[in-house]
Amino acid sequence: MERFDAVVIGGGVAGLGSAYTMAVNDLDVLLIERGGNIGEKSVYGGRIYSWVFEQYVKGFDNAPVERWVKKERLTFLDESESVSIEFSASRACSFTAILTKFNRWLSEKVEDAGGLVVSGVKVEDVKREPLRVVADGEEIGCDVVVDAEGVNPIIAMKLGIRKDWKPSEVAVGVKEVFKFSESQINERFLVESDEGLANLFIGYPVFGNGGGFLYTNKDTVSVGLVVRVDFAMKKKLEVYDLVEKFRSHRELASLLKGGSMIEYSAHLVPEAGIHGVPERLHDKNILIVGDTAGFVLNRGFTIRGVDLAFYSGVLAGESIKKALDEGEIALAGEIYQRSVEESVIMRELERFRKALKVLENTRLYEDYPKTIIGILRDVFEIKDESKKLYDSVMEKTKGKKLRMLMDVFSAFRGL
Amino acid sequence: MESIENRLGLVSFTVDSEPHIKPKSEKCETCSLKICLFICPARLYREEDGKVYFNHEGCLECGTCRIACPEDLDWEYPKGGYGVHYQFG
Amino acid sequence: MKIAVCVKEIYNLEQVKIIRETREPILDVPKKLDDLSKNAIEEALRIREKHGGEVVAISAGSKDLKKTIKEALAMGADRAIIVSEDFQSNAENTALILSKILSKDSFDLILFGDASSDEYSAQMAPRVAELLRIPQITYVREIKEISDGKIVCIRDMDYYYETVESNLPCVVSVTNEINEPRIPALKDILKASKKPVDVVSLNDLKVELVNPYQILENLAPEIDRKQEVIQGDLKEVVKQIVEVIRREI
Numbered sequence: 191m192e193r194f195d196a197v198v199i200g201g202g203v204a205g206l207g208s209a210y211t212m213a214v215n216d217l218d219v220l221l222i223e224r225g226g227n228i229g230e231k232s233v234y235g236g237r238i239y240s241w242v243f244e245q246y247v248k249g250f251d252n253a254p255v256e257r258w259v260k261k262e263r264l265t266f267l268d269e270s271e272s273v274s275i276e277f278s279a280s281r282a283c284s285f286t287a288i289l290t291k292f293n294r295w296l297s298e299k300v301e302d303a304g305g306l307v308v309s310g311v312k313v314e315d316v317k318r319e320p321l322r323v324v325a326d327g328e329e330i331g332c333d334v335v336v337d338a339e340g341v342n343p344i345i346a347m348k349l350g351i352r353k354d355w356k357p358s359e360v361a362v363g364v365k366e367v368f369k370f371s372e373s374q375i376n377e378r379f380l381v382e383s384d385e386g387l388a389n390l391f392i393g394y395p396v397f398g399n400g401g402g403f404l405y406t407n408k409d410t411v412s413v414g415l416v417v418r419v420d421f422a423m424k425k426k427l428e429v430y431d432l433v434e435k436f437r438s439h440r441e442l443a444s445l446l447k448g449g450s451m452i453e454y455s456a457h458l459v460p461e462a463g464i465h466g467v468p469e470r471l472h473d474k475n476i477l478i479v480g481d482t483a484g485f486v487l488n489r490g491f492t493i494r495g496v497d498l499a500f501y502s503g504v505l506a507g508e509s510i511k512k513a514l515d516e517g518e519i520a521l522a523g524e525i526y527q528r529s530v531e532e533s534v535i536m537r538e539l540e541r542f543r544k545a546l547k548v549l550e551n552t553r554l555y556e557d558y559p560k561t562i563i564g565i566l567r568d569v570f571e572i573k574d575e576s577k578k579l580y581d582s583v584m585e586k587t588k589g590k591k592l593r594m595l596m597d598v599f600s601a602f603r604g605l
Numbered sequence: 606m607e608s609i610e611n612r613l614g615l616v617s618f619t620v621d622s623e624p625h626i627k628p629k630s631e632k633c634e635t636c637s638l639k640i641c642l643f644i645c646p647a648r649l650y651r652e653e654d655g656k657v658y659f660n661h662e663g664c665l666e667c668g669t670c671r672i673a674c675p676e677d678l679d680w681e682y683p684k685g686g687y688g689v690h691y692q693f694g
Numbered sequence: 695m696k697i698a699v700c701v702k703e704i705y706n707l708e709q710v711k712i713i714r715e716t717r718e719p720i721l722d723v724p725k726k727l728d729d730l731s732k733n734a735i736e737e738a739l740r741i742r743e744k745h746g747g748e749v750v751a752i753s754a755g756s757k758d759l760k761k762t763i764k765e766a767l768a769m770g771a772d773r774a775i776i777v778s779e780d781f782q783s784n785a786e787n788t789a790l791i792l793s794k795i796l797s798k799d800s801f802d803l804i805l806f807g808d809a810s811s812d813e814y815s816a817q818m819a820p821r822v823a824e825l826l827r828i829p830q831i832t833y834v835r836e837i838k839e840i841s842d843g844k845i846v847c848i849r850d851m852d853y854y855y856e857t858v859e860s861n862l863p864c865v866v867s868v869t870n871e872i873n874e875p876r877i878p879a880l881k882d883i884l885k886a887s888k889k890p891v892d893v894v895s896l897n898d899l900k901v902e903l904v905n906p907y908q909i910l911e912n913l914a915p916e917i918d919r920k921q922e923v924i925q926g927d928l929k930e931v932v933k934q935i936v937e938v939i940r941r942e943i
């Protein structure tokens with residue numbers, strides 16, 4: 191039987207983060223990914239917060255960054271019209287990237303550091319006493335397992351480390367990618383070659399828990415929608431046609447004109463915030479990281495999972511190293527648990543506990559985009575007699591002013 | 606308009622002859638919601654004469670049907686190396 | 695027996711996307727070992743199983759080759775010698791590089807796939823045999839016998855099979871009929887990571903590269919899809935489909 195210090199299940203950003211950290215610390219690590227090539231199973235929206243990669247990955251300068259996000263746009267949509275707010279930043283803290291390529295690049299980093307990465311092999315099971323990973327009908331022995339299998343926690347559930355998600359705790363995301371030329375993107379979105387736009391959408395066509403996104407890459411644009419599974423069930427949304435509807439909206443149609451669709455994809459994303467994180471992140475020398483552990487922050491207008499996933503992998507790797515150094519590998523889980531609890535991951539999830547309540551509020555998605563659009567339509571559309579902004583606001587918010595005010599207030603506090 | 610079939614045509618797959626997801630037909634027969642019919646982003650569940658048919662070719666491996674189906678859906682990822690090959694995930 | 699197998703990395707062609715409007719391919723796809731190269735490796739492994747010896751995978755390709763060559767090692771090749779850097783890739787240059795590597799050692803048998811799935815020019819084996827000034831047998835669908843410094847092969851000539859005997863060392867290019875390449879198991883993949891890969895640079899090899907031609911354009915063929923949708927009653931639909939097929943053939 192082959193033996194390693196550590197076996198990592200899954201070559202997403204979380205698994206790669208843990209494998210990288212262990213390889214850099216000279217542990218004998220094997221990462222097993224079911225996809226034929228690293229990165230081909232990972233799907234996300236489009237932007238990565240850079241701090242953790244800048245801090246931990248040597249040679250980050252060569253990462254496959256598409257564009258640094260300098261423009262943030264929030265758009266309210268009703269069936270046919272839109273209102274946008276744009277923030278133009280002087281410095282960027284996130285970049286757009288294709289996750290497939292980004293993960294592939296990370297896997298090269300793991301290999302350069304001496305880790306072994308095997309793709310095209312699915313882990314079927316993990317057995318205890320002694321610890322073994324079963325794949326391809328073979329068993330591989332190891333001191334510790336990092337389970338980074340992503341949002342469908344098939345193995346973690348089998349091991350009893352975490353429960354499955356309820357429909358209200360996950361959202362399904364669908365994405366399309368369009369090919370343009372680099373200059374087309376620069377001109378259309380008014381950005382320089384290395385600068386990009388992140389555009390989030392509230393309202394049409396979901397009008398509920400979820401929303402749309404658009405990210406500009408170097409010469410492609412990623413567009414898509416995220417909708418909570420319970421909401422899609424309740425409203426019987428035809429998920430396969432959702433992005434089609436979204437894309438056919440005037441606003442989107444004009445942004446995507448002339449682009450050539452080159453890919454369609456779908457993936458689940460944890461949406462329960464801190465409530466989706468199990469109390470125990472391990473069973474002694476089996477650790478869960480990334481989406482499997484529920485480390486995703488949904489602030490309504492941004493989903494943040496990639497940096498947290500990678501960082502949880504780093505913490506897992508460091509904890510394993512520490513436990514091995516202390517000669518007590520069974521402690522790895524405990525050390526990891528503590529370091530996560532003290533880390534920015536839990537602090538952030540804790541801070542946005544309230545956001546979940548705010549995002550529960552369906553008025554945010556349904557009423558408000560329509561109200562805002564209605565007010566501005568009144569102000570700008572002159573047929574004969576023009577309306578004053580004040581009058582329009584009063585009329586459109588009749589009977590719901592107090593509620594709206596409170597929603598806005600709690601949104602500010604929560605998000 | 607791009608039909609879901611056209612959109613799936615843009616994605617490359619290596620299809621296993623053995624399906625990795627198996628709806629339990631006796632459960633489907635009595636299932637009142639039949640959520641799979643509209644929740645699957647690849648529209649792989651279809652209904653004909655009251656029966657639910659599933660085609661695993663074209664599965665985007667999201668797991669949405671696994672979460673949404675009220676019955677215990679027999680769901681696995683495809684074998685290693687099989688299934689969808691995203692290039693712009 | 696000391697067997698060299700010259701293999702080629704290619705784009706994973708099934709994954710290449712075509713931009714519909716411009717017909718340009720998007721070549722940002724993973725590389726893989728060409729299927730015919732796998733037939734050649736498989737044949738080498740079978741000869742090794744019978745006659746003993748060593749199987750060496752040899753290849754010239756891009757930076758990704760360091761990864762791609764592991765497929766050959768996982769199948770069972772003992773070691774590899776590769777050039778893994780960006781160079782003007784054309785049949786002539788590759789032949790120059792391969793023959794230079796081959797000439798540094800003495801192989802009894804040099805195997806090739808008879809062509810590659812991306813370019814299908816079927817030039818490599820003949821070019822290398824010519825440069826090495828040794829005999830060649832192309833389009834081999836079966837290696838019948840190896841003994842007393844001789845090899846007997848059956849060539850697939852489309853309309854007839856030709857049995858050919860040659861002295862060793864010899865270049866042999868195989869068709870995909872010759873065998874069914876094995877699919878490596880996890881333990882083979884793990885073993886492969888420990889096998890030696892000798893990365894040689896073009897500088898060390900002192901090959902003088904040539905630049906005889908340029909690719910001006912690379913576009914997908916125009917496909918004229920009629921996009922006819924036939925709907926309705928099953929019987930009617932079948933009739934209509936038959937009608938359409940009749941019309942189109």
Ligand SMILES: Cc1cc2nc3c(=O)[nH]c(=O)nc-3n(C[C@H](O)[C@H](O)[C@H](O)COP(=O)(O)OP(=O)(O)OC[C@H]3O[C@@H](n4cnc5c(N)ncnc54)[C@H](O)[C@@H]3O)c2cc1C
Nearest residue numbers: 200202203204224234235236237313340363480481495496
């Ligand atoms: C639509 C959408 C939009 C998003 N947008 C953003 C965004 O803009 N920014 C952001 O930061 N985050 C975003 N996220 C969240 C982010 O994508 C995830 O949190 C992050 O990618 C999780 O990484 P991971 O490594 O935990 O999981 P994954 O990337 O899913 O990796 C899991 C890996 O494990 C492999 N695997 C699974 N089972 C096995 C097995 N049995 N054997 C071997 N391998 C196995 C899988 O093939 C996969 O490669 C988004 C998510 C979605 C769905």
Ligand code: SF4
Nearest residue numbers: 628633636640641674
């Ligand atoms: S939701 Fe589940 S049980 Fe109901 S029809 Fe679909 S697969 Fe069958």
Ligand code: SF4
Nearest residue numbers: 645664665667668670
């Ligand atoms: S996993 Fe996703 S794409 Fe596959 S059948 Fe289920 S819902 Fe459809």
